[in-house]
Amino acid sequence: MVLSPLQAIAWEGYDYEKGNNIEIEKGNKVRTGETIEIYDYAAGEYKDVEVNSINRHGRSVDIEVTDSETGETRTFEMND
Numbered sequence: 001m002v003l004s005p006l007q008a009i010a011w012e013g014y015d016y017e018k019g020n021n022i023e024i025e026k027g028n029k030v031r032t033g034e035t036i037e038i039y040d041y042a043a044g045e046y047k048d049v050e051v052n053s054i055n056r057h058g059r060s061v062d063i064e065v066t067d068s069e070t071g072e073t074r075t076f077e078m079n080d
Helices: none
Strands: 011-015 021-022 035-040 043-058 060-067 073-079
Touching: 021 073
Parallel strands: none
Antiparallel strands: 011 021, 011 073, 021 035, 035 043, 043 060, 060 073
16 A cells, blocks of 8 residues: 555645735545644644645645634745
8 A cells, every 4th residue: 555645655735815924734535625733833733634725736736725813814835
């Protein structure tokens, strides 16, 4: 069985709406429609978000999510 890099390690990125760094914790399946756990550095806590879309742009990946607690749409630019 081969593990996807999205499942094997934590993935660091930037949240455009909040203007801060986030991290997608290891073990999360980053797929459209899935709920994943992120660490929000500005809030200093873990949050659950639902993945709305995933778009690759050159060497980065944009992930649009909905915050499960607030209903806000957020866009993360993830390091490739």
